[in-house]
Amino acid sequence: MASSPVPRTSPSGLSRPEIGDVVVDWYATAARDLPWRRPGVDAWAVLVSEVMLQQTPVARVEPVWRAWLERWPTPADLAEATPAEVIRAWGKLGYPRRALRLREAAVAVVERHGGVVPAEVAALEALPGVGTYTARAVACFGYGQAHPVVDTNVRRVVARVLHGRAEAGTARAADLDDVLALTPTDPDRAVRFSVAAMELGALVCVAGTPRCGVCPVRDLCAWRLAGSPPDDGPPRRVQKFAGTDRQVRGRLLDVLRAAHHPVEAAGLDAVWDDAVQRSRCLDSLLTDGLVEQTADGLFTLPGS
DNA sequence: GAATCGTGGGA
DNA sequence: TTCCCAAGATT
Numbered sequence: 001m002a003s004s005p006v007p008r009t010s011p012s013g014l015s016r017p018e019i020g021d022v023v024v025d026w027y028a029t030a031a032r033d034l035p036w037r038r039p040g041v042d043a044w045a046v047l048v049s050e051v052m053l054q055q056t057p058v059a060r061v062e063p064v065w066r067a068w069l070e071r072w073p074t075p076a077d078l079a080e081a082t083p084a085e086v087i088r089a090w091g092k093l094g095y096p097r098r099a100l101r102l103r104e105a106a107v108a109v110v111e112r113h114g115g116v117v118p119a120e121v122a123a124l125e126a127l128p129g130v131g132t133y134t135a136r137a138v139a140c141f142g143y144g145q146a147h148p149v150v151d152t153n154v155r156r157v158v159a160r161v162l163h164g165r166a167e168a169g170t171a172r173a174a175d176l177d178d179v180l181a182l183t184p185t186d187p188d189r190a191v192r193f194s195v196a197a198m199e200l201g202a203l204v205c206v207a208g209t210p211r212c213g214v215c216p217v218r219d220l221c222a223w224r225l226a227g228s229p230p231d232d233g234p235p236r237r238v239q240k241f242a243g244t245d246r247q248v249r250g251r252l253l254d255v256l257r258a259a260h261h262p263v264e265a266a267g268l269d270a271v272w273d274d275a276v277q278r279s280r281c282l283d284s285l286l287t288d289g290l291v292e293q294t295a296d297g298l299f300t301l302p303g304s
Numbered sequence: 305g306a307a308t309c310g311t312g313g314g315a
Numbered sequence: 316t317t318c319c320c321a322a323g324a325t326t
Binding site: 094095249 | 305306307308309310311312313315
């Protein structure tokens with residue numbers, strides 16, 4: 001591990017790196033051929049992919065990722081772009097604040113690291129929009145370092161295989177230790193395990209109905225061995241969308257993305273009937289730096 | 305710890 | 316049709 005020594009045990013006292021070895025071998029035969037996994041993809045391209053993939057399906061990311069890197073092949077290139085340009089290039093991936101933060105991260109990489117994406121987890125975590133997961137993903141997938149990389153897929157795999165629970169609870173710091181308990185001891189295999197565990201969660205140990213029949217660790221899985229008990233935790237709240245500020249913000253931004261000239265406030269009235277909510281959302285977009293008001297009171301994407 | 309922040313495909 | 320949810324980060 002490149003990180004500080006951590007006991008290879010979970011809070012439940014289990015230490016089962018042999019499970020990790022099985023998952024690594026399965027990955028060699030079952031992995032998807034995703035563009036950001038190909039040889040020669042640098043840490044910048046990996047960082048872009050990781051930010052785009054936050055809460056966003058692979059299929060939606062692929063074309064945007066390709067176009068993005070063709071246009072801004074290095075952090076220095078993106079650092080010179082305007083917010084309006086990156087918001088438009090982000091398209092409809094969702095959560096457009098990610099686009100602004102990615103640009104801010106590019107600026108930080110230029111200013112703090114000479115234009116080279118840093119390889120240290122701490123330096124990566126200090127970049128805008130880069131948290132616990134993304135920092136380790138870049139260090140691991142972009143630089144080949146062994147780190148526990150814990151996303152929602154991995155937390156679900158750990159919950160089932162290691163803890164015998166149907167669903168993962170809220171993310172916690174101890175998740176990193178749980179993953180270490182499953183990680184192969186060989187450094188090279190540890191690196192491959194990080195991507196392999198994510199892939200297992202994405203393809204086999206999925207939310208909803210897991211495909212245990214084709215799972216490489218079905219006979220080692222604590223949840224399966226316990227008889228696949230149903231989730232006993234509190235039902236997790238489904239996030240609403242219809243009628244929320246998120247929907248309204250999305251519609252407002254959609255108009256401004258399409259308009260290549262500043263728009264009057266009245267030009268935004270059609271997107272939502274509730275004027276109070278509409279106004280609140282426009283204000284929040286201004287606060288977030290996703291929208292800018294011109295000197296004559298019109299609205300537009302920032303820096304356009 | 306809980307709430308917030310987009311979007312659209314699939315069960 | 317409705318509901319679930321997809322490689323999180325930030326506050």
